[in-house]
Amino acid sequence: MDWGEVDSNVERLPYLAQQLKKNTPRIKAKPAKDEDLFSFAQQPDWKEQLNPDKLAAVAALLRDYDACLSRIRACRVPLKEKKRKSDVERILYARGQEDAYDPDELYALFGNLPPEKVSALRQVIREQAWHLMDEDARERFLLEWLPEPEFDDIYDLLTDFRFGGYRILGDIVCDMEDENTGREKKQLFRESDSKAFTAMMSAFADKSASRSYRDAVTAKCRELLTAIARPALAVRYVVALGRRDLLWELLPEYIEKNVLEVRDD
């Protein structure tokens, strides 16, 4: 398409946008050196003067802080469930069975299985190549893995491999497993969490409805941080760890005392 011939600026917008993107150089971050910003960084050995134990403790706390915020955000995203249901519907439709079986009922049937069993089933259909089994092997496989009487009625359906029918069992089992692991991932508190992490997560869990999640976690983190080092000193630890981006969140009142005057050169 020859954009030179288009004279309406509104119609030229996509072209202009493309040109703008093409011709705008990417901004490269050029962070100022610590000694240009902070008064305490004037001494070349300022980092060595910090207490290594405290430095490690602050590093661990900041990692927990990031992880805590990230888990909260992840838990807020709604679970996308039953991604493969349309494939099941499609197979049924291809075989003219769309009225004979209800995919939701099929999912419900598998939903009653304990998560460990679902995971084991997913693994075993892969290892034993369920999709390549002959008819006798399919039957034996189901008797071994789904012997519960409620599955009797769908043996015929699961062992019918026409039009990709081998995928029905796989689709449902994979979806159920994804749902189970998804639910696990959506747990705010987990056993392996550190004390500081749990404290920050509790602050989030107990916050009032009007308070933002970030605010609640940040306040708790600040409390834990200043327990490791007093606030004026804590600034140094945060900067030494290369996390000066967190200063405005965690120690806003203590920045001013530590920064140099801005020069206009």
Added chain:
Amino acid sequence: MINEWEEFRAYTGTVSYTASKKSDTTWLGRFTFATILEFEGMARILTILARGYLFHSKDGAVISGDLHDRIDYARRALCAWCSVPEDGKRVPDKEWQFQTDFSELHTEFPELVDADGVGWFLCHVLRIADFMLTHPEKVRSTSLKYAEVIQSKFAAAWRSKVLQYQIPIFAPQTKGAWTLRFDDVLADALELGPLRREGPELLPELTEKVKAVLPKEIPAEVVCTLIRYYLANRQDDCEWVVLPVANFDAYFGDTSFSKKYLPKIPAGIVERSSAFGISRYRVTEEYLP
């Protein structure tokens, strides 16, 4: 579409890159641009290929014996047919990464992949583009515009498709539910069995009856083929037959089948329904032998 062995030969044999006039698409072989550019109809093509190598010897005779021993052989044939040389950017250094260059299969399948890793399909598509550029006077202008697209973009698009085909079935973290994989192709091939060579023929009276009611613009051959395909594929427990539209287009030579004829076939002869990306049809009792 009825004679599947012939279809297999069309996907693996020699294509004549010629055309007598613009409407003659001999040079496309049994493919359409929807397959080349969008990979439509690929499920059937790959399944026909897999069945050919699973169940038949080179002369077409049906092989007896344990099929499961031949699954790996059929998979290698699929890889060879799909082979695309690497573009040099990606080095498959890790064991789990899939390859797309199957030049090592050249000795086993010389008809499917050359020593440089150019598989049958890639070779065919590139020759289609060559033909269009060297004989633009024999090609419809609507097709001609695809030649450069194919030359610049096809290999990369096909390479990423071939990587996708190799993802194991039931693998965790598989995002798309409708993706086609070699595992599905092989399972479908096992289920479908050997390729059909002969299909039901229609009595002359039935052909005449169809001709009598068809609008002039629809060739009777199209509808008769649909009826024969229906008879050959109807299952005992279902009156619907899935219609592989993209493959029918390729069989008839261009997209007239799906665009012009199919929508105009009287519902009194063929009834259609579609959902979930599947098109299916049934022939009314009156037009069945």
